[in-house]
Amino acid sequence: MKIGTLIGSLGLTGLAVFVGQMDATALPGDGGDGGVAAGPDVIVGTMQNISAYGQGVWNTVTYVAYAVGTTSCNIGNQQLQWQPNPSNQHPVIPQNMYRVKNGVLQQIGQSWVKHGFCALQGTLCGACTPAGGGCPTVLGIGCSDPYESSLNGGQSDLKSRYGINASTGYYSGTYADPSIPTGYPSAIRERVTVPKNDLDPTMNAGAAYFVECQYVHPADASNNNDNNNASYRRINVGTSYSTSSGYPLTFNGATVQQVPAIYAWQAIHSDTAIREYDVVGDGRFIVASRAFQNTNGTWHYAYAVQNLNSDRNGGSFSVPLATGVVVTNAKHSHPFNHSGDPYTNTQWTPTITSSAITFACEANTNTQANCVRWATIHTFEFDANSAPTDASQTMTLGIWKAPTGTSPATSISVLGKIPTPVAPPCAAADYDCDGVVNASDLSALLGCWGAACGDANSDGTTNGQDLSILFSSWTP
Numbered sequence: 001m002k003i004g005t006l007i008g009s010l011g012l013t014g015l016a017v018f019v020g021q022m023d024a025t026a027l028p029g030d031g032g033d034g035g036v037a038a039g040p041d042v043i044v045g046t047m048q049n050i051s052a053y054g055q056g057v058w059n060t061v062t063y064v065a066y067a068v069g070t071t072s073c074n075i076g077n078q079q080l081q082w083q084p085n086p087s088n089q090h091p092v093i094p095q096n097m098y099r100v101k102n103g104v105l106q107q108i109g110q111s112w113v114k115h116g117f118c119a120l121q122g123t124l125c126g127a128c129t130p131a132g133g134g135c136p137t138v139l140g141i142g143c144s145d146p147y148e149s150s151l152n153g154g155q156s157d158l159k160s161r162y163g164i165n166a167s168t169g170y171y172s173g174t175y176a177d178p179s180i181p182t183g184y185p186s187a188i189r190e191r192v193t194v195p196k197n198d199l200d201p202t203m204n205a206g207a208a209y210f211v212e213c214q215y216v217h218p219a220d221a222s223n224n225n226d227n228n229n230a231s232y233r234r235i236n237v238g239t240s241y242s243t244s245s246g247y248p249l250t251f252n253g254a255t256v257q258q259v260p261a262i263y264a265w266q267a268i269h270s271d272t273a274i275r276e277y278d279v280v281g282d283g284r285f286i287v288a289s290r291a292f293q294n295t296n297g298t299w300h301y302a303y304a305v306q307n308l309n310s311d312r313n314g315g316s317f318s319v320p321l322a323t324g325v326v327v328t329n330a331k332h333s334h335p336f337n338h339s340g341d342p343y344t345n346t347q348w349t350p351t352i353t354s355s356a357i358t359f360a361c362e363a364n365t366n367t368q369a370n371c372v373r374w375a376t377i378h379t380f381e382f383d384a385n386s387a388p389t390d391a392s393q394t395m396t397l398g399i400w401k402a403p404t405g406t407s408p409a410t411s412i413s414v415l416g417k418i419p420t421p422v423a424p425p426c427a428a429a430d431y432d433c434d435g436v437v438n439a440s441d442l443s444a445l446l447g448c449w450g451a452a453c454g455d456a457n458s459d460g461t462t463n464g465q466d467l468s469i470l471f472s473s474w475t476p
Contacts, residue, residue, distance in 0.1 A: 039223030041076030044231035051149035052245040056185025062196040064246030065188035067153025071146040073125035084117035091217040101207040104302040105265035107377040109194035110335040119145040158190040166309035166374035167283035169218035212261035228258035273391030281407030283310030289416030291388035314372030315400030318358040324422025330382040371400040384419040429470035436475035
């Protein structure tokens with residue numbers, strides 16, 4: 001559960017602190033601020049290896065599948081239960097993949113979740129007080145537990161994200177898999193599934209890639225230590241390709257502990273603004289925005305919304321539009337819901353009015369709608385004819401699930417960069433744009449006589465026709 005206040009904080013800053021092995025760095029985060037958290041506090045200490053499983057074709061799209069190895073750490077001051085199914089007292093582990101291309105962050109892949117079943121008692125994150133010998137069903141204080149990529153990619157222990165309340169950490173569904181569609185390729189089932197074209201180096205020149213893993217556990221959540229459970233690590237994509245293993249992926253740099261992957265966008269593009277928001281009685285969203293100029297003089301606006309652990313999910317995203325702002329090329333991107341998961345892949349439809357552009361999911365009467373579900377990022381983009389404001393302008397994130405008694409909000413205000421107002425064009429012959437046509441404009445026209453600078457009728461020169469337009473527009 002979350003503290004019952006709405007929090008909007010600035011993006012994480014500060015020096016990285018090296019923890020445990022040199023392939024893991026830590027930044028401040030809830031429950032991981034350099035001290036020992038009260039209660040159990042599980043984090044991703046490192047992502048240590050990657051398994052590749054090759055390709056499969058579904059609905060004419062070629063996908064490739066991977067799994068990431070994770071080592072968890074209990075950095076709290078109490079032991080963490082690691083009971084196997086069907087108990088709820090164990091972590092579930094989602095895996096995700098992201099790409100920063102052409103200046104924009106998008107999530108390009110996601111897995112089902114690995115269910116933990118026992119915990120080794122390692123020392124990745126420091127001194128360990130073991131909970132027992134061998135592989136007990138408890139993770140000791142300060143101890144770490146490695147799950148290799150082959151284990152996290154084992155389909156027998158990968159289950160749907162459906163039925164997991166990431167805000168409380170509890171799993172309320174069945175441990176049986178949803179029905180896998182007939183003919184669905186076995187190699188890509190349930191693992192981190194990515195469209196082949198999103199990794200193809202010839203189609204993604206200059207792109208940066210990242211993997212992210214997260215641990216969700218009810219005891220961690222009930223002790224308010226669940227906002228530091230995700231970590232990310234950069235990867236490189238090799239140029240060779242095999243139908244049995246896809247593109248080779250290798251790590252590039254250390255695991256960034258306790259920091260979700262949306263912050264990778266800021267690491268690549270420092271002008272990305274990021275803020276975090278807690279929904280009262282529910283979970284956390286993180287909203288990032290960036291605006292940069294296109295080659296044709298317009299501006300590209302991009303917004304990433306990460307649902308870290310909200311059960312109520314994101315249902316709409318609205319950016320206000322000021323006077324004169326013209327929006328084009330609006331689009332929405334999201335990770336592929338796959339392997340028979342009940343969620344749809346319906347694109348959000350943008351609605352553009354004179355005052356706002358709003359992207360919206362299907363109505364919450366459809367329980368399988370493609371809303372911004374926990375451990376996913378949806379990205380919203382458009383072009384506009386004006387430069388951005390600073391990053392403190394108000395936008396609206398709609399909450400998808402209906403409010404409850406302890407979580408009444410239906411939307412929250414979030415901050416980011418939006419287009420500035422566009423001044424209307426000056427009237428014909430109002431050369432100084434002061435709203436009146438008078439002697440100063442006549443002087444300007446005569447100074448341009450025979451040239452194009454005083455051309456009021458767009459015929460390429462300043463002559464008697466332009467003078468006639470000026471006198472007909474003369475302000476008394």
